[in-house]
Amino acid sequence: MAGVQVRGDSMEGTLEDGDWALVDLSNTDPRQEGVFLLLVSGERRIKRVQRLAGGALYLISDNEHYQPEMIPPEQMREVEILGRCEVRIGRIS
Template identity: 60%
Template sequence: MAIDPLPLPERLAITDAIMQRMRGVVGVDSDYQLAKFLGISTSALSNWRKRGSIPIDQCMSLCVTYGVSLDWLIFGKDETALSGSFTNGLPQSISGSSIPLYDVEGAAGAGRALDHESVIGSFQLDNDTIEQLGINDVHLAGVRVRGDSMEPTLTDNDWVIVDLDQQSYAQGGVFLIWVSGELRIKRLQRLAGGAALLISDNKLYDREMIKFDKMQEFSVLGRVVLRLGEIS
């Protein structure tokens, strides 16, 4: 079922509320001061208000830096998470799953897993959301998308949530993969004979085949189950 976009007046009201909470978090009183603090132009911040849309990266960075819940920043929920609830950068007091965030896609990885990669933050999903999405809350990871090879499905700087327990690509889908020491996000298709086809949704990029005799250079880390990105 398609989800209708929020009417502009509602988006504008939500955006205004988010920006109020942003100002409160960083301790400033005006949009001008907030723009200066975030290192963006006042016109860029003004465009947020006009579009009723704030880049998710800005929200995530603020939450990670100041130890506040993304649920609170965006929806005004879980005010108790504003202080004393983060230990080692991970939220402790919210009922749900704290998903580690890795900025690794497209970069050389330490191995065929995320275990040795650096966690740069965390993203909180409450139990109700996890249940509604029908995903596994035990082995989830957030990964930043780099480049335009998966446009329009995924765009540069989007965050995606990866279920590390879903490694079978027999039915296709978008996956976080390891190829010859590099971590990438691609659509996968299993071919006859055990080969794998790597597909970029951006038609400007050619498809790549991993032949059966080269499968030792290929691993599937998990299935991309959720996209977090700005709606344009």
């Protein structure tokens, strides 16, 4: 497990800016779906991941103000799934 601090509002509703997510680094299989920590073109992202037919990935933000992003199979070399987010630690307001 590793902890990462959430920055931004793209996963608002599930993860808030400033929350911590505990990531299971041994769980990198997107076929089970869920929220994953990814490295996309050198940028860390936390997104809901779905594997599509043909090997593409669909990256979904829980904040409806952000459009889903499809990573086609030919761009998969730019994507590394680092682990599945398992636990959220957030502020008490």
